[in-house]
Amino acid sequence: xxxxxxxxxxxxxxxxxxxxxxxxxxxxxxxxxxxxxxxxxxxxxxxxxxxxxxxxxxxxxxxxxxxxxxxxxxxxxxxxxxxxxxxxxxxxxxxxxxxxxxxxxxxxxxxxxxxxxxxxxxxxxxxxxxxxxxxxxxxxxxxxxxxxxxxxxxxxxxxxxxxxxxxxxxxxxxxxxxxxxxxx
Amino acid sequence: xxxxxxxxxxxxxxxxxxxxxxxxxxxxxxxxxxxxxxxxxxxxxxxxxxxxxxxxxxxxxxxxxxxxxxxxxxxxxxxxxxxxxxxxxxxxxxxxxxxxxxxxxxxxxxxxxxxxxxxxxxxxxxxxxxxxxxxxxxxxxxxxxxxxxxxxxxxxxxxxxxxxxxxxxxxxxxxxxxx
Numbered sequence: 001x002x003x004x005x006x007x008x009x010x011x012x013x014x015x016x017x018x019x020x021x022x023x024x025x026x027x028x029x030x031x032x033x034x035x036x037x038x039x040x041x042x043x044x045x046x047x048x049x050x051x052x053x054x055x056x057x058x059x060x061x062x063x064x065x066x067x068x069x070x071x072x073x074x075x076x077x078x079x080x081x082x083x084x085x086x087x088x089x090x091x092x093x094x095x096x097x098x099x100x101x102x103x104x105x106x107x108x109x110x111x112x113x114x115x116x117x118x119x120x121x122x123x124x125x126x127x128x129x130x131x132x133x134x135x136x137x138x139x140x141x142x143x144x145x146x147x148x149x150x151x152x153x154x155x156x157x158x159x160x161x162x163x164x165x166x167x168x169x170x171x172x173x174x175x176x177x178x179x180x181x182x183x184x
Numbered sequence: 185x186x187x188x189x190x191x192x193x194x195x196x197x198x199x200x201x202x203x204x205x206x207x208x209x210x211x212x213x214x215x216x217x218x219x220x221x222x223x224x225x226x227x228x229x230x231x232x233x234x235x236x237x238x239x240x241x242x243x244x245x246x247x248x249x250x251x252x253x254x255x256x257x258x259x260x261x262x263x264x265x266x267x268x269x270x271x272x273x274x275x276x277x278x279x280x281x282x283x284x285x286x287x288x289x290x291x292x293x294x295x296x297x298x299x300x301x302x303x304x305x306x307x308x309x310x311x312x313x314x315x316x317x318x319x320x321x322x323x324x325x326x327x328x329x330x331x332x333x334x335x336x337x338x339x340x341x342x343x344x345x346x347x348x349x350x351x352x353x354x355x356x357x358x359x360x361x362x363x
Binding site: 021024025028029030032033036037042046049050051053054055057119122123126127130141142144145146150151166169170173176177180184 | 192193196197200201202226227228230231232234235236238239240242243244246248251252254255258259271
């Protein structure tokens with residue numbers, strides 16, 4: 001029978017490294033996806049994802065179970081990402097180079113060449129439009145769109161109310177629609 | 185327009201699964217019959233699908249064993265004490281908790297450049313004093329103070345670093361579709 005996150009955390013708190021390995025195995029892709037959505041750069045995202053799990057390991061004895069493990073983990077990931085984003089003044093050209101592979105890998109499975117071109121343009125425009133959002137607006141869009149988290153969970157992760165989550169989501173979506181109006 | 189602009193937020197909450205059963209059903213019925221709201225739904229879902237598709241494809245390429253080894257190396261690595269201290273400080277004082285830092289830094293800077301009034305021997309080379317602290321909370325908030333002694337004027341700047349992304353993105357935007 002599969003152990004729950006809380007059971008794994010408790011075993012990890014008791015010193016069982018394999019329990020932590022199991023938690024990393026469960027969440028490494030999700031955490032990476034959220035961070036990549038925020039930072040838009042593969043190398044930075046990988047670095048911050050690894051640091052997220054390191055910090056989680058260091059702090060795991062303080063995890064009381066008051067919130068779910070994943071909201072606790074995502075909180076670490078989002079804080080580290082926002083911190084990284086604000087401290088690093090990355091050249092947007094880096095981002096464009098590193099994200100090109102995403103477009104290419106998706107194009108391989110496209111069948112209609114016109115749809116292919118249109119979708120590629122949409123993805124490029126979407127990436128650029130997301131990159132122009134503030135870190136707080138990016139965070140709500142990514143956590144909701146990628147992970148499908150509830151407003152309550154997003155509020156817990158970002159330390160704000162559900163109302164704030166809702167208004168940030170609405171603002172971010174409006175911005176994205178305005179920027180992408182010709183491609184939707 | 186059918187006057188449905190005020191339904192956009194409700195449609196978003198519906199697609200996000202945040203409406204109650206009765207509200208969701210009522211909105212679903214409306215969207216089925218309203219072309220404008222159906223278009224809003226289609227656009228929102230397309231943005232979601234596009235973003236999900238790109239990032240999921242990327243995350244699936246992440247190999248677990250290599251990732252886990254890198255995490256293990258970090259766990260076993262001994263970090264310098266100053267890095268540990270800085271990391272602990274940062275995690276203990278995220279941006280929301282660091283609001284006190286702004287007035288505290290201003291007070292410290294004011295005290296520092298006011299020393300001249302009380303300690304004559306402290307007088308420096310110039311008649312003006314200028315002090316600046318960058319990124320006082322690691323979130324890009326900066327403080328600068330200028331004290332002009334002839335007019336006994338103190339100017340305080342409190343400013344935040346700009347992301348610089350909007351301008352840069354505009355500059356690098358391609359000139360036309362890549363056909």
